[in-house]
Amino acid sequence: MMQLCNGRAPRLPHPQPRLHCRRYLYRLDTPDTNQVGAPMNQRAIGVARYLRSASVLIATVISSLLLPSAPAAHAQEMGWWFGNATPSQGRMMRSPRYSVAKRGRESDDRERRQANKETAVPENKPTGPLFAILSISNQHISVYNSSGLVTRSKVSTGMPGHRTPTGIFSIIGRERYHSSNIYSGAPMPFMQRITWSGVAMHLGVVPGYPASHGCIRLPAGSAERMWGLTKIGERVVITPHEVAPSEFAHSLLPVPKLQPSPLTTADSAPRRTEVASAGDDHLPVASPKLLNPLEYAQALKARAAADMTAATKDLQDLGGQRKEAPPDAVRRALSDLRAAETARTQAEAKLAFRTEALATKRDAREIQRAQAAKVAAESQFAEATRKLEAAFDNPAFATPEGRAALVAERNLMALRSALAKAQATAKNAERRLSPISVLVSKKDNRVYVRQALAPVFEGPVTIRDRDTPLGTHVYIATSYTDGSSLGWTVVSYPTSRKRVDDTGSRRHREARADAASDSEGAPPNPAQALERIEFPVEVSALISERLWTGGSLIITDESLSDETSDVGTDLVVTMR
Template sequence: MSRVCAVARRRGVACVVSGFAAAFAASALWLEPGPALAFGEDVALQPEPPAAEAPPARKARRRAKPAAREKRVEAPSPDRPLFAVISIGNQSISIYNHNGLVERSMVSTGMPGHPTPEGMFTIIGRERMHHSNLYSNAPMPFMQRITWSGVAMHLGVVPGHPASHGCIRLPGGFASKLWGLTRIGERVVISPHEVAPTEISHPSLPSPKMQIEAAAEPATDGATVSDASEPKLLDPRKFADRLIVKAAADTAAAAQAAKDADAAIAGARQNVARAAADLRAAEAAQASAKSKAEAAAKSFETARTAAERPAVASATPETAPVSDGKAEAAKEAAAVAKTSAEAALAEATTQLDAAKAASAARAAEFSDAVRRSKEATLAVAAASKAEKDARLRTTPISVLVSKKDRKVYVRQGLTPLFEAPATIRDPEMALGSHLFIATATENGGKDLKWSVVSLPARYAEARSERRKKGLVEERSISRGPASSPAEALDRIEIAQDVRDRIAERLWLGGSLIVSDQPPSVETGAVGTDLTVKLR
């Protein structure tokens, strides 16, 4: 080829053969679907090549005046929340909000033998640049995870037919655009055929509970703020924001109280040590004073006995008075010493009692400081938990009513909240699988507008697959066609206290699934949403 080019150059002909061949080869490589890949596996993730354009003539470029730079106008962000509907049959993805279709693109789903699961899922993780840990560290730009078992939406080759090992491949431009639109917690529906959401209004759909914000307290001069003189109604999201502020303040106050309590413990511990030393000194002083008092008392008794003893018979009358005088003097001196020792003992005993009282007081102060420290630690934990729960309230709530389990499951922020019994009327009849999403507000922000997406039943196919595999039916297949969304809502009964607990946290983006199916195995303990799989 280089020899041909050389000849062409000598003849003044541009050599474009090799460039055209290289471009053709690159295009062929890009369009070649290659082996289908699963989550974390696309190894040919490249942006689609732009269409080749002939460069303008050099002279024309020189003569052309620079065109005025157009001001770039950013497209307005669509109203939230968004939700996605993927059609395996049409190999397409459609993004909706309460106004209808927002964006649409072709996709490539799982090929036969490696199908993309059908059902109702949620975006549970996002990474701008993810690398597969299964397939040679393959890049997966703009990855949005919908299951932890290995299914995600991400940039990849989109040949116009199913070609992956289960993931949903997105074209380059759309993958980056979708990344900027969606958020964790938004719903993704994967259907075997094209389905579209419809608006629905039904008395059984939950309504948000408006919370009362207390009026402001009067100012110190007796005046009140006019716009806060009456209670205000807050929707669950605004109420959650208030709870976050309060919980954050409570957490800070509890943390400061815990810090102060720890400092008080350190000071009380030093006071206890000093009081203990003072008590030991007082005990030693009292013991010494007691010993001296006892010795003085003994000396006095000896002197008194000597003074009262009769004069010795051999003594002459002239010496007897002298002996009696010395004994009396010794007695008086012993009495004085005894009185002084008793006074010293009394003083030492008083000081010992004071030291004991001080020691007991310091011990009580230490115990109180320890108690306050424990209470402050518990208050920190409680305030932190309250703040975490308040932040959880700002995320979409998810509810699943399962005919199979006769239960209602409630989660928020990919975290389980509670479960409760549910009653389904006519349980032998098919309920279907319906996803209701709160997409907008109405009635001045006091009520919600709902959209619903219903998936086609796959009971016959599921029965056939289990028969082929030789599996025993775990449950009877429901009879008849699936209920419409309104009929499904008519057939479910949930206790009022459960509805109230849901209403306290329900706001935009909240969803309700009514299905014959139980939560799928994709619904893990934490970090996943309530998921229903039909295949």
């Protein structure tokens, strides 16, 4: 068997009968282990090692004599070994697999930085009410205020089969550390909910394309920043394509009503009005200050808090004055009177609840049921009132002790009623601090009014030219100028053209397309839509009393979305 050796003697396995090495021209016979030729094997190995060392020395001498005069290219390939002044260039190696992924990430980072430079916006401080517009096709969300664009961020919306709904929404819930109750407790930091069916904005992976299960994913920095900017009640408009807001002014837009302060001003010096700079010089010095709806709600809340404090103190003082125990007959009469008073209070609260529930019903069957429930609540309230009046006529109150106990009880009832009224006023004032939302639906032919995510009013509305589309427009009060006038911004939802039949010849298709274009005409604009709406007088008064910055008016051809529940959601319009 023949084997070539690369500069070293061959390794001799045991046993190996014969081996020839052509490079060193020697022949080695290896006897079996039972023979006495082992010293010859060791001698042959020594000779091979000597010849190998001699050949390396000869090659070194020849290279030192010949290579310095060789061309530079050959010298560079030898590197530093033979004294060349130019460093050798290492052999190109194939990158491992993890380096390919790393290069991909670096490429994505470069593209992202370049995109951020291209979409950079001028500095705009996030003051005043904000609203957001999300473009699904561009996969980004833009936050605006009265001065324009505040910030913009890439997002990742719902993948096919889990599409993110489009339409007009609001932020209805916020949790800094939220865990999904649908997807096995998946963490969703900086969560801002826009529907109770599971759609929210939160921190997540943003690969640059729709990849979520319907939510709106935000990068870490953007999710944290938006959490600090936005608040509950602010509008979020989700559109299939990019739309931009624009400033809007019209004489038919609602105007806020200015009212005197609900606080008592007898002990304070009169102050003149400071709400309209153009007319201040013509107002008398003794005229009270008029408050815009937000200031009025703040003053109303302060007054309610003072009334609750006073009523609570009076109740404690009056309760401490009653030390002597009344006779048994008077005590039983007082017990019956208090039970009747409690029953009447409960019946009154139930009647108020049924009345509010009736205002929120839209289906004819639900309205009928709500009306029946309201009639029953009215009957219960009337019966409770009759029993209370009968309790006041108890014969036990005819005695001197009974008359004294009845007077004290009446005072307690008056104080308890004052406390309950102050608590209701405080609740109403707290609601009025939130922005108001108004929606006009051509499909429902109704107007809906909500505040603090709770219904306030619902009723019919007049819409002229019902056969002509209104479009979908949201008008947002984003600023105020002189304490009474509001600045408005409008966002018009993009209209979708009807699909034209593409069958038949080209000439027929073009004719059908021209006919469809002529029949559709120009898309409705926000001014035309507003001019066709006529609110009832009581609705206009209600809106004026509660409208201030952050309030919104929606005019749409669509119906009120099923995402709008009785309590805890704002007015929602979903587009299909």
